[in-house]
Amino acid sequence: MSTIFGSSIGRKLLMSLSGLFLVVFLIIHLSINLLLLVPDGGQMFNVAANFMALPLIKYGLQPVLFAGFIVHIIYAAILTAQNNKARGSAKYASGNNTKDVMWASKNMFVLGLTVSAFLVVHLIDYWVPLQITHAAESITIDGVEMHNTYALVNAAFAESWRVILYVIGALGLTIHLTHGFWSAFQTLGLSNNIWRKRWTVIGIAFAWIVGLGFSLIAILQFAFYQ
Amino acid sequence: MENNISLTLKVWRQNGPKEKGRFETYKLEKVSTDSSFLEMMDILNEQLINDGNEPVAFDHDCREGICGMCSLYINGRPHGPDDDVTTCQLHMRKFKDGETITIEPWRSAGFPVIKDLIVNRNAFDTIIAAGGYTSVSTGGVPDANAIPIPKVDADEAMDAASCIGCGACVATCKNGSAMLFVSAKVSHLALLPQGKVEAARRAKNMVAKMDELGFGNCTNTGACEVECPKGVSISNIARLNREFLKAKLQD
Incomplete structure (x- = not known):
């Protein structure tokens, strides 16, 4: 066990496991975001957001989530650097004309950068005012005082340039997932000629549900909830 | 014409x-x-x-x-x-x-x-020497019914064994990874009873040698499979991952 993470497959295992963990996070995130579409002035969304700020989640699960992101990003950087070194300094003058290779699979690091840009904006816009400075305004629902997270999100989606950037980020995430999802199972060894096709189909469907889901919520918020 | x-x-x-x-x-x-x-x-x-x-x-x-x-x-x-x-x-x-x-x-x-268009592919031989064999002679071709082997396994082992070690997989891989080669060599033995005995040790040693020789980390682009002159499938890479992780977890 001692050297497993020192091996190439071990490092890939960390990418795979952290990636799948982040997939679970995406499912939860999208489910909560769907509440933005409930036409109750954001009441249900605020209650859900307040639930996610419970001490157990804030101090118990959130560090795990951060760790997941950090492992995924750091190992992406390490693997990319090692792979560039293994490719060698001499490049092919005639380029690469290999067909039938998914574009996403060759650009995971760049796609990851679009997703992480998204992540940084998220931290500044929401995490800091809601959990660190508590600068976000408050609202009382059923006698419980909480942050009016809905107002914060709603105001952000009122600006068209933010919605456009948000959709671009969500599409970057989609393309990242079209390769990342099945690739995670391949790395775990849970794949063969039959299951690779299945994981790929499931992965592509999941990627578009997530990407279009987040995008549609942003667009509908911009168009109908202001 | x-x-x-x-x-x-x-x-x-x-x-x-x-x-x-x-x-x-x-x-x-x-x-x-x-x-x-x-x-x-x-x-x-x-x-x-x-x-x-x-x-x-x-x-x-x-x-x-x-x-x-x-x-x-x-x-x-x-x-x-x-x-x-x-x-x-x-x-x-x-x-x-x-x-x-x-x-x-x-x-x-x-x-x-x-020189010119010739490259040194000794690294592949070194990887094979790290474990791509069975330590004892398993004799000649056994009687067909002596050791029952499922047809599917026999076919997949034969497909993996068709790897000729040319290095096209490494040449096309954007990561300079030798995973298709190593996975083919691990698979054709891991699928058969004669090779299963040393499967864990083989997977660990061959992957360690591959890493040591400076080949990259597989990112599952699948370019190797497209360029392989023998059509060796990347399902072998999944099998190598499985064999390697299993072997490491048993340690």
């Missing part, structure tokens, strides 16, 4: 491992479309020798697609524009009259250039 084509060749020339290489351009007239790519290279070399120049060094041996010796990165693809063939089995009918063909050696940190 014999057809002749004229070609412009851009060939990588490099005097030695430490020397700086460069592209040289050669014109070749009247090359039969029925000739193989390596026969075309022979014609080029004959022309160079007759002109008093040094011939182009390139690897070749059996010229019938089974030894894995020929290499060449042709117009952006290992083994050239045809699918599922080695360079010796590539024919000039795949090229157009007047076409410019760029011919380069395999490029990867794991395969340093020795």
Whole structure:
């Protein structure tokens, strides 16, 4: 066990496991975001957001989530650097004309950068005012005082340039997932000629549900909830 | 029907491992479309020798697609524009009259250039020596019913064993990864009872050697599978991952 993470497959295992963990996070995130579409002035969304700020989640699960992101990003950087070194300094003058290779699979690091840009904006816009400075305004629902997270999100989606950037980020995430999802199972060894096709189909469907889901919520918020 | 084509060749020339290489351009007239790519290279070399120049060094041996010796990165693809063939089995009918063909050696940190188009693929032999065998002789072909082996396993083992170790997988991989080669060599033994005994040790040792020799980390692009002259499937890579992780967890 001692050297497993020192091996190439071990490092890939960390990418795979952290990636799948982040997939679970995406499912939860999208489910909560769907509440933005409930036409109750954001009441249900605020209650859900307040639930996610419970001490157990804030101090118990959130560090795990951060760790997941950090492992995924750091190992992406390490693997990319090692792979560039293994490719060698001499490049092919005639380029690469290999067909039938998914574009996403060759650009995971760049796609990851679009997703992480998204992540940084998220931290500044929401995490800091809601959990660190508590600068976000408050609202009382059923006698419980909480942050009016809905107002914060709603105001952000009122600006068209933010919605456009948000959709671009969500599409970057989609393309990242079209390769990342099945690739995670391949790395775990849970794949063969039959299951690779299945994981790929499931992965592509999941990627578009997530990407279009987040995008549609942003667009509908911009168009109908202001 | 014999057809002749004229070609412009851009060939990588490099005097030695430490020397700086460069592209040289050669014109070749009247090359039969029925000739193989390596026969075309022979014609080029004959022309160079007759002109008093040094011939182009390139690897070749059996010229019938089974030894894995020929290499060449042709117009952006290992083994050239045809699918599922080695360079010796590539024919000039795949090229157009007047076409410019760029011919380069395999490029990867794991395969340093020795001279011109020849690269050092000793790394593959070193990986095999780390565990790609069975330690004891398993004898001749056993009686067909003596050790029952499912047809599916036998077929997959045979498909994996068709790897000829040419290195096209490494040459095309954006990560310079040797995972398709190693996975084929691990798979064809791991699937059969004779090879299963040492499966764990084999997977660990071969992967460790592959890492040590500076090959990259597989990111599942699948380019190797497309360029493999024998069509070795990346499902073998999933099997290698499984065998390796299982072996490590048992430690």
